[in-house]
Amino acid sequence: MVILTGKTLTFEEVKRVVFDNESVELATETCIDIEANRETVDQLIKDKKTMYGINTGFGKFSDVVIENEDLDDLQLNLIHSHACGVGEPFSEKVTRAMLLLRANALSQGCSGVRLILVKQLLNLLNSGIHPIVPEQGSLGASGDLAPLSHLALGLLGEGEVMYHGEKMEAVTALSKEGITPLTLKAKEGLALINGTQAMTAVGVVTYLEAEKLLHQSELTAAMTLEGLQGIIDAFDHDLHAARGHQEQMDVAERIRGILADSNLITKQGELRVQDAYSLRCIPQVLGACWQTINYAKEKLLIEMNAVTDNPLIFSDQNKVISGGNFHGEPIAFAMDFIKIGIAETANVAERRIERLVNPQLNDLPAFLSPNPGLESGAMIMQYSAASLVSENKTLAHPASVDSIPSSANQEDHVSMGTIAARHALQMLQNARHVVAIELICAMQAVEYRGTEQMGAITKEFYQKAREFVPSITADRIFSTDITNLANWLKDEAQSHVSLKGGVFHE
Known part of the structure; x- marks a missing residue:
């Protein structure tokens, strides 16, 4: 059981x-x-204090005062009018994160909502009722208005939801769980949608999956080193300590630990003096990639426990302050930065794929084919990886440098943070397929070298992956192999293994 305090998630x-x-x-x-x-809110309303979004209109309508008898309608109208999302729905995992993060933000007691509203968010979360929220339509300020409006509809028994794998009307799902649809009171519609929980939810899911993929990329790169008889000297502790980047040193340490007992790696001068950059510079490149996701982690952790709506009500001082905590710039920057790390994780993996399949760059069968010429082997897998890497380069363009004014220029600078987060998650999915292709090729290469000579860690990884992708003994529809392995990397691999300090843990 997770207990929410609003500040410690x-x-x-x-x-x-x-x-x-x-x-x-x-x-x-x-x-x-x-x-x-x-x-505090109820008393301020009784005192007829003018408060943005509580007894005024929204955005450009902030100067329009609303009568007390219309305050509940104001909030419902807000949800209905702002539910303008389009496109494919967010995944149920992202929607679950949105419900959790919105409940946590409201739990700090600065948003003026009733307790029943926060509990309704948790009712949906705990019952597995996931509102269908379109991905597109948020500017990232004043928060994620459109996505969070669709999320809010589910609390009211409106719109559609996913429930136990079935799409249905929200009111039907609520009825099945014995949950009464919520009726909004003053401030509550605004409190539900004026925040950064869509971009943060996507960002958190992206971070968690990126962390896993980077560890898997290290394992895969280590297996590629075995398949190409790479030089281990490039991972020497003193070499990396001389530069001083902690993440670089950590990657080198993990690679040394993974390959400690391998008989497929070489020393400098045995076969060649030094390897190509995509092998020799694994710690430098992946270490820098770790820096990007560590930065994103830091900012996401703050935002997970932040109050991001407007206005905020401070009961101890009996004051209401209109501000801009809904502005997504910190998360927009973080997600644009993590996109670079994701792009480079895939970029360098694709270069290692090329070294595995190109007969001019190794002594393996051309394109790892069991019958070169008659059968193409992994030739077109490299094409697919190159395509995904190129697509990631376009998605890596920073969304945060763009802004389009809205609400008659009242909201004249926005973050586009949700676009940045969505693109980061899309890039991660592309990168996972690239790593899957590298793993398929690396497994084939170590088979040619002799799997009995592999290190214990890479051999275990190899054996688990072989449960999903058999050895290439003849050309077949490799799309199935790539998809199966990518799905395993996403859903299963990290439950089997984790890497800490170069030691392989079950």
Whole structure:
């Protein structure tokens, strides 16, 4: 059970909720804070204090004062009018993360909502009711208005949801779970949608999967080193300590640990003096990639526990402040940065694929074919990897440098952070397929060398991967192999292994 306080949510807890469907509850003291904050809002309304989005219109309409008897309708109208998303829906994992993160943000007791609203978010999360939220339509300020409006519809029993793998009307799913649709009160519609939880949810899922893929890329690169009889001296501790980047040193240490007992690697001068950059510079390149995801991790952790709506109500000082915490710039920058790391993880993997299949660059059978000429082997797998890498280069263009004014120029600078996050996740999926192709080729190469000479760690990785992709004994439809291996890397591989300090742990 994960307990929300609004301020202490961790990546490990998000992973357990989003990927493992662990239940969530509110801390007792959090419930008290939420209720006290709502009492402040109710009193301010009674006192007829003018407050943005509570008794005024929204955006350019902020100067329009709304009568008290219309305040509930104002919030419902907001949700209906702002549910303008288009395109394919976010995955259920992303939607689960959105529900969790929105509940956590509202739990700090600065948003003026009733306790029942926060509990309704958790009702959907714990019951596996996932509102269908279109991916496109957010500017990333004033928060993720369109996506979060679609999320909010589910709380009200409106729109469509996924429930136990079935698409249905939200009201039907709520009925099956005995959940009463929510009726919004003053401030609550705005509190639900004025935040960064769509971009942050996509960002968190991207980070968790990118961390896993980078570890898998290290394992795969180590197997490629075996297949090409790479030179281990380039991973020497003193060499990397002389430069001083911690992530670079960590990658080198893990590679040394993975290959410690391998008989397929060589020393400098045995076969050649030094390897090509895609082999020799694995720590430098992947270490830099780790730097990008570590930066994103730092910013995402802050945002996971941030209050990002507007206005904020501070009960202890009896004040309401309109500001811009909904602006997604910090996450936009973080996701644009992680995109570079994802792109380079795939880029250098594709170069290693080329070294594995090109007969001019190795002494293996041409394109790892069992019958070169009659059968093409892995020739076109390299084409697919090159295509994915090229596509990632276009997606890596920073979304955060763009801005289009909205709401009659009242909202005149926006972050495009949700676009950055969406592209990062798309790039990650592309990169996973590239790593899968490298792994297919690396497995074939070590078979030619003799798997009995592999290190224990890479051999175990090889044996697990072979359960999903058999050896290439003749040409076949390799698309199936790539998909199967990519799915395994996404869903299963990290549950079998993790790498810490160069030691292979079950």
